Amino acid sequence: MHKIAVAGTGYVGLVAGVCFAEMGHNVVCVDIDVKKVKLMESGTSPIYEKDLEELMQKNYNAGRLQYTTDYTSAYQDADAIFIGVGTPEQSDGSADLSYIATVARQIAESIEKDCLVVVKSTVPVGTNDKVEQFIHDFLVNDVRVEVASNPEFLAQGSAVHDTLHAERIIIGTESEWAEDILMKIYEPFDLPIVSVNRRSAEMIKYASNDFLALKISYMNDIANLCELVGANIQDVAKGMSFDERIGSKFLNAGIGFGGSCFPKDTKALEHIASQHGYELRTVKAAIDVNKDQKTMLYKKARNRLITFSGLKVAVLGLTFKPGTDDLREAASLENVPLLLEQGADIYAYDPVGADNFAKVFPEGLNEKGNITYVDHIEDALKDANVCFIFTEWGEVKAVTPVTYKELMKTPLVYDGRNIYSVSDMKDVGVEYHSIGRES
Numbered sequence: 080m081h082k083i084a085v086a087g088t089g090y091v092g093l094v095a096g097v098c099f100a101e102m103g104h105n106v107v108c109v110d111i112d113v114k115k116v117k118l119m120e121s122g123t124s125p126i127y128e129k130d131l132e133e134l135m136q137k138n139y140n141a142g143r144l145q146y147t148t149d150y151t152s153a154y155q156d157a158d159a160i161f162i163g164v165g166t167p168e169q170s171d172g173s174a175d176l177s178y179i180a181t182v183a184r185q186i187a188e189s190i191e192k193d194c195l196v197v198v199k200s201t202v203p204v205g206t207n208d209k210v211e212q213f214i215h216d217f218l219v220n221d222v223r224v225e226v227a228s229n230p231e232f233l234a235q236g237s238a239v240h241d242t243l244h245a246e247r248i249i250i251g252t253e254s255e256w257a258e259d260i261l262m263k264i265y266e267p268f269d270l271p272i273v274s275v276n277r278r279s280a281e282m283i284k285y286a287s288n289d290f291l292a293l294k295i296s297y298m299n300d301i302a303n304l305c306e307l308v309g310a311n312i313q314d315v316a317k318g319m320s321f322d323e324r325i326g327s328k329f330l331n332a333g334i335g336f337g338g339s340c341f342p343k344d345t346k347a348l349e350h351i352a353s354q355h356g357y358e359l360r361t362v363k364a365a366i367d368v369n370k371d372q373k374t375m376l377y378k379k380a381r382n383r384l385i386t387f388s389g390l391k392v393a394v395l396g397l398t399f400k401p402g403t404d405d406l407r408e409a410a411s412l413e414n415v416p417l418l419l420e421q422g423a424d425i426y427a428y429d430p431v432g433a434d435n436f437a438k439v440f441p442e443g444l445n446e447k448g449n450i451t452y453v454d455h456i457e458d459a460l461k462d463a464n465v466c467f468i469f470t471e472w473g474e475v476k477a478v479t480p481v482t483y484k485e486l487m488k489t490p491l492v493y494d495g496r497n498i499y500s501v502s503d504m505k506d507v508g509v510e511y512h513s514i515g516r517e518s
């Protein structure tokens with residue numbers, strides 16, 4: 080059992096901390112936000128994530144998991160300190176490392192025994208070298224401290240499962256001492272471990288995420304071509320998926336990738352390459368395709384309807400994917416303002432993301448349009464002139480084709496997630512437009 084401190088209680092930090100506690104380690108999670116710490120102590124998770132709250136309560140009650148704002152006491156006698164703070168995108172596409180620098184300095188000023196600092200946040204290649212130097216520059220006590228890279232591969236909505244059953248753990252270290260500590264911490268997880276040097280570990284994270292982003296943009300590009308040549312992207316994807324070299328996952332064409340990772344990490348890697356005088360053409364292409372993909376359906380609908388002024392528009396799904404209340408880079412954030420500018424009367428439904436969305440677009444008059452949030456899909460669809468599907472929530476998938484026909488004033492559906500079969504929609508008399516399939 081190790082004494083572990085985790086800096087930052089966002090998706091990466093909190094989930095890691097809780098899972099380390101679940102594996103028997105003694106964990107203290109550090110955050111500067113007093114309210115958030117109180118909330119977590121009361122057993123409530125600040126993020127919506129399956130199984131997280133239950134494990135928070137279980138491990139807190141077992142005394143293996145604590146929360147604090149007092150970083151000094153958390154760091155001073157830790158065997159390892161994991162950094163899981165955010166690295167938000169800056170206007171030039173580069174990652175903002177100021178939160179990491181703040182934590183690194185706090186660590187340097189607090190630790191009183193030998194300690195491994197492990198960076199979990201996604202950081203540009205070479206950052207961990209700098210963090211180590213930075214900690215040594217500010218170190219107060221005469222202790223051994225090294226920095227290791229341990230990138231995170233969890234996906235939102237399945238974060239706990241992804242951590243406890245990860246396909247691989249990547250550890251990037253520069254000494255046997257550091258490698259040994261991380262190996263021991265991960266021993267109880269019983270998962271494959273790939274041990275490489277620090278820079279390779281940092282690169283594995285970007286290369287993996289950007290590869291997945293490329294895969295999605297490639298499928299979206301092919302989907303757009305499918306529409307033009309009369310092929311069906313879902314059949315094409317199915318046919319491709321039997322080739323094990325291609326695989327069956329992440330072949331779903333749709334309204335483009337969103338979230339806090341792919342959009343940020345594609346731009347960050349492109350930025351890293353350009354700083355080295357290299358143009359990363361494949362990743363650039365993935366970014367370009369994604370940008371156009373987000374408003375593809377809106378443009379099609381506008382051509383069809385001429386204007387949205389005075390129309391009741393049902394919007395189903397606001398989050399960037401199901402299973403999360405996160406709106407970052409969601410297609411809804413691009414499309415809703417366009418619809419409002421055009422004077423649409425929007426009725427929006429999302430099972431968990433509506434409150435967050437209402438903070439950006441408050442209920443009522445916005446621009447020339449209006450937005451109302453509804454708890455039931457039927458209220459959005461009733462007498463609607465057009466419906467957009469942006470997130471494939473189970474609740475949305477459960478709506479039968481005939482429901483659109485019966486409830487909507489004009490059954491016109493633009494589906495960014497290819498939820499329905501084209502023929503099922505046609506058979507009940509719904510005019511159905513989706514991605515990469517015939518209309």
Ligand code: UGA
Pocket residue numbers: 201231232233234235236288291295328329330331332333334335336337338339340341399400
């Ligand atoms: C992603 C990666 O999947 C994780 O492995 C990684 O750890 C994480 O980023 C991160 O860097 O922290 P996440 O952003 O939570 O996880 O969500 P994904 O499930 O990967 O979906 C990202 C976006 O791609 C969503 O908007 C989703 O709708 C879209 N997507 C995904 C598609 O359009 N088609 C697909 O086939 C798959």
